[in-house]
Amino acid sequence: MKDKILSAADAAALVRSGDTITTSGFVGIGVPEALLGALEQRFIETAAPRDLTLFFAAGQGDGKDRGLNHLGHPGLLKRVVGGHWGLIPKVGRLAVDGLIEAYNLPQGVVSHLYRDIAAGKPGTLTHVGLGTFVDPRVEGGKINAMTAEDLVSVMEVAGREYLFYKAFPVDVALLRGSTADPAGNISMEREALVIDGLAQAMAVRNSGGVVIVQVERIAARGSLNPREVQIPATLVDAVVVAEPQDHMQTFATAYSHLFAGRFRAPPGAAPTMDLGPRKIIARRAAFELPVNGVVNLGIGMPEGVAAVAAEEGLLEHVTLTAEPGVMGGQPASGLDFGAAINTDAILPQHQQFDFYDGGGLDLAVLGMAEVDAVGNVNVSRFGPRLAGAGGFINISQNARQVVFTGTFTAGGLVVGCSDQTLSITTEGKARKLLEQVQQVTFSGARAADLGTPVLFVTERCVFQLTQDGLRLAEIAPGIDVQRDILDQMGFTPLVDQPDIMDARIFADEPMGLRVDLLHLDLEDRIALDAATNRLFINFEKLRIRTRDDVDQIGTRVETLLTPHDQAVDVIVNYDGTRIEEDVAKDYAEMVAGLEDKYYARVTRYSSSAFMRLKLGQTLTRAPHIFETADEARRFLEQGE
Known part of the structure; x- marks a missing residue:
């Protein structure tokens, strides 16, 4: 079997004018910097290749010169279909100035298109993008006036609206891994992410194209653990070994064992933020x-x-x-x-x-x-x-x-x-x-x-x-x-x-949010005063979001009142409380059950008119929802 190892310049020579190319990367992770630099250099020296279509999902760049910014030359690109443009201002200027056809599609849709192109499907059908600028009834994802072709259309399936994103063949993949063997098997053990490398390679291979992968090292043939191979050799046409400066783990970090998942950081390893x-x-x-x-x-x-x-x-x-x-x-x-x-x-x-x-x-x-x-x-x-x-x-x-x-x-x-x-x-x-x-x-x-x-x-x-x-x-x-x-x-x-x-x-000090979110303070929030036969419930700024939250509250009340031999009067503070719509019915049923079993009279208060309205809608059996604690207490005292 012939070795697939080439120089970056020789690999760049495999890209032809008019090709559709796809590249890997997320910000500075997994970006084939050596391949992109070689392609740029070839264009500068020879004015070829020309009129490429660039197809990418995530933003790949540093906001200046690296990543896809290497391709930001008039004539090199004809069309760009991409998910995130903010990190590639050199390419973005071509789009905004109307020098290229340009589309902005959702990153996840592009990611799924790789897979659907590999599978020979006509495109990706999804609800993602409805009602946004990607919807063809709005802008269709087109960035400028010279972009004419519709890549997005509206379809109805089983009575529901979807967007259909059209697939197209991809001729070249410029990808990245950690280690290759001479046959072209690719592992990614030193990468921070695997991204879409395999799906992109399959899409290009099944389009009859060329897959080129940048790595940082070569291993002996057959020595890679097959469970670590992310892109098999049968999908790879060429391998390029990059210099260290062109194969940083991210654009900020040369290499971190922590990002590669080789070690775990101890608690507190990440710095805290200044208050601002x-x-x-x-x-x-x-x-x-x-x-x-x-x-x-x-x-x-x-x-x-x-x-x-x-x-x-x-x-x-x-x-x-x-x-x-x-x-x-x-x-x-x-x-x-x-x-x-x-x-x-x-x-x-x-x-x-x-x-x-x-x-x-x-x-x-x-x-x-x-x-x-x-x-x-x-x-x-x-x-x-x-x-x-x-x-x-x-x-x-x-x-x-x-x-x-x-x-x-x-x-x-x-x-x-x-x-x-x-x-x-x-x-x-x-x-x-x-x-x-x-x-x-x-x-x-x-x-x-x-x-x-x-x-x-x-x-x-x-x-x-x-x-x-x-x-x-x-x-x-x-x-x-x-x-x-x-x-x-x-x-x-x-x-x-x-x-x-x-x-x-x-305030500067930690907030103690763990106590709030884990409801570790329910014993303090729900207390029985046996002398006055009153149950005090303080739900100030409490978030009730799950069925488990509801159950914890009900259990705490049951624990206090089951041994108690008489019905109690209850005062509940709902200032700043939030009860999610998903559990409002469960919460109302729990409260109704407690009222039937343990409560005599119940009075509730909240300074928020909006909260009082919501409580009235949720707790349909609650006739008394006051604005202040004093009003709530007076109501109980008047009935004594």
Whole structure:
């Protein structure tokens, strides 16, 4: 069998003008830097190849010169179909200036297209993208006016609408692995991710194309453990051994045993964050973490939630994930994003998106650049600046709960924290809450129709998505609603006695969030005063999100009242309480059962008119829901 090892220049010579090429990578992970550099050099020296179609899923670059930025030359590219553009400004400029045909499709859809092209299918049928700029009734994913061909169409199957993304042959794959043998078997034991290498290789092989893989070392023929081979030799046409500087594990880290999963980091290995807008936002978002649930954290602002979860001792109680295939552990940030430490598993990217698209995520924490009155979010296009959607559309449309995170304004925002309050020292120059977003990456109307719980978390306030638009749900202590919120927005939200954000968010010390989320304080929250024959229940700022939460509350009350020989009067504090819609019926049934068995008279109170309304809808047998604790007590005393 002939060896498949070539130089980078010889491998680049295999790419012909007019070819469709696909490349591996996620930010700086798995990027075939040597191959891309060789292809660029060939074009500079010979003006060939020309008129390539580039087809990629995740963003592959450093925002400057590396990764797919090597291909950002007029004439080299004719068409680009990609998932995330923000890290490849040289290619992005070609698209924005109308020098190439260009499409932005959801990252997960591109990932699935690799698999469907390999299987000989006509394309990918999915609900992902409905109602966003990818929908052909909006923009069809087209980036500029010269892009004419429709790659996305609407189809109806079994009475439901779907989007159909058209497949096409792929001629060349430029991929990456760790080790190859001379026959072309490829392992990835030193890579932080496996991404879509196998699916891409199959798609190209079954299209009659050429698969080229960059590695860092060569092993003897037949010496690779077959269970570690990610791309078998039968799919590989050429292997290139890269120099170390062109084969960094990420664009920020040459190599980490932790990212490769060879060792586990001890608790506290990751640094904590300084208190500022980023940590404030991450802390508030962390209040939504579902115990024993699965969470996706997006790039940028949401990355801070992982650091907060680690600081609060919550990592063992949630499974954090990232779209390129990370399951468990603590995701890295910056140019290391996509890598993680202490992971449970690393999956192929298309399988991760299978899980996401099917509703496997309990919570997604994502960034937001622009938000409008109906809850639309834009993270993909801002005039001449092209960021792209990446996995945002797949994730935001399919998670059971979504939390968007970002500063309230942008450009020079400075805040201060003192005595557990927030002050705006310097306001940002640019508004982010606008009358209308420039591009719809997330459809607020569709989420509201589906009943998806959606929050918008900033450093100074929290908004909640409703059928009628955004509602101001919480404000930071020290913030003036008119001056610091309403005057800085392009629309007027629904305002109805917003709650005060938890003061612990604005203090330096850890918040003790583990106690809150694990309900370790129920003994303190639910107490019986046998002398007065009253049960006191303090649900202030409690989140009741699962059936297990409901059962824990019911068990605590049963434990206290079963030995008690008479019915008790009950006072319940619902200030800042949240009862998720999914468990509202279970909660109401549990309360009704306790009332029938143990309670004499029950009085409830909440300072929030919105909460009083919700309680009235949930607890249909509750005639008395007061605004203050004094009113609730007086009601009981009047009946004595």
